[in-house]
Amino acid sequence: xxxxxxxxxxxxxxxxxxxxxxxxxxxxxxxxxxxxxxxxxxxxxxxxxxxxxxxxxxxxxxxxxxxxxxxxxxxxxxxxxxxxxxxxxxxxxxxxxxxxxxxxxxxxxxxxxxxxxxxxxxxxxxxxxxxxxxxxxxxxxxxxxxxxxxxxxxxxxxxx
Numbered sequence: 447x448x449x450x451x452x453x454x455x456x457x458x459x460x461x462x463x464x465x466x467x468x469x470x471x472x473x474x475x476x477x478x479x480x481x482x483x484x485x486x487x488x489x490x491x492x493x494x495x496x497x498x499x500x501x502x503x504x505x506x507x508x509x510x511x512x513x514x515x516x517x518x519x520x521x522x523x524x525x526x527x528x529x530x531x532x533x534x535x536x537x538x539x540x541x542x543x544x545x546x547x548x549x550x551x552x553x554x555x556x557x558x559x560x561x562x563x564x565x566x567x568x569x570x571x572x573x574x575x576x577x578x579x580x581x582x583x584x585x586x587x588x589x590x591x592x593x594x595x596x597x598x599x600x601x602x603x604x605x606x
Contacts, residue, residue: 480505488516491529497597501590504574513601515594517572521579530570535560538598540591541571553577553584556591558598 477500484505485495493516498507503520518527543555556575562568575587 484516484518487518487527488529491516493529499590499594501586504587504590506572506590506594508597508601510601515572515598519573528570528572530560530572532560532598532602534562534564534567535570535602536563537561537602538595540595542588552582553588556584556587558591558595560598 493509495507496510505518513532515530541557544551554577558572560570574591
């Protein structure tokens with residue numbers, strides 16, 4: 447092989463790889479900006495995020511010092527954020543709304559439901575997935591909501 451063939455091969459490989467590298471860098475920067483926006487939004491409600499996770503348009507975080515959950519979800523029309531003080535709740539559970547179709551279950555809605563300590567208080571719901579708003583495909587929401595159910599319940603048990 448001569449050097450011009452090697453050089454041409456290297457240029458072609460670089461041109462093929464370059465778009466993926468650029469997309470990765472832009473995605474990482476976008477994620478950092480969204481996380482900073484999330485933390486700033488939480489701090490306006492006196493919440494200092496110490497644990498967080500981002501999945502698509504969902505960001506959820508926890509202030510372990512004040513025992514609070516801050517949730518933010520962006521949809522096509524609007525942005526929703528909610529702060530939940532865990533001291534008011536006794537437990538949380540995943541609610542999976544679905545329907546049967548062809549020997550399988552189609553998930554239509556995934557919510558994390560917080561059950562209050564007081565019978566006079568209302569349950570709080572965080573909607574992680576709604577097929578009417580988010581489309582028909584789950585992209586990790588089920589794993590995320592189950593993970594946060596476990597995090598919240600273990601936090602509630604440790605604070606009793």
